[in-house]
Amino acid sequence: MTPPENRRPNDRGGWPGAGPIDRSEHEPTFWERRVDAMQQLLGRKGIAVTDENRAARERTISLQDYEQMRYYDRWLIGMQTVLVGKGILAEGELERKVAEMEARSSG
């Protein structure tokens, strides 16, 4: 699937061959609620507004990744990008922490 006129993956409506919209619904999972809450907190604490997170996920995620990711996966990438950009998280800090926790839980 190719976006027309070099549109970014988020500017989605009307791409040819997209097929019908998946209208199935589900109750938000605990993980989804946490990701949502994290973004709300960043806004309330004056660290990053919603538009910054949106801008970050639009410019950071490749078309292929964007199509495959779940909705809140994209939110996480957006927040991570903004926080690294502001120097609040160091480059690779999240990945190191995840590796550390995985090692702990498997050990």
Place this chain on the structure above:
Amino acid sequence: MARFSPGDRVRVRIDNPPHHYRTPAYVQGKTGVVDKLWGEFRNPESLGHGGDGLPKQPLYSVVFEQPALWDGYPGSTRDKLAIDIYEHWLIPQGA
């Protein structure tokens, strides 16, 4: 001050700026009618990149005929789309 009033015909600018924007491609270049003014809000195209979003931009609900937006639209010819668009994307088209 808001430039447009309910009932005004407007065309949406065609643009694909490198920054964050909230005017989808599928309404760009299309003509609709202003339905209401929601108020003035900080500009997300500035907020998205660490700016203060000022000056605030009037935000309108603009109504389009669905068959004018989609080639081969299969629904009713009376179907409409109402979408929120910031003033700096709108070009006056006369009454």
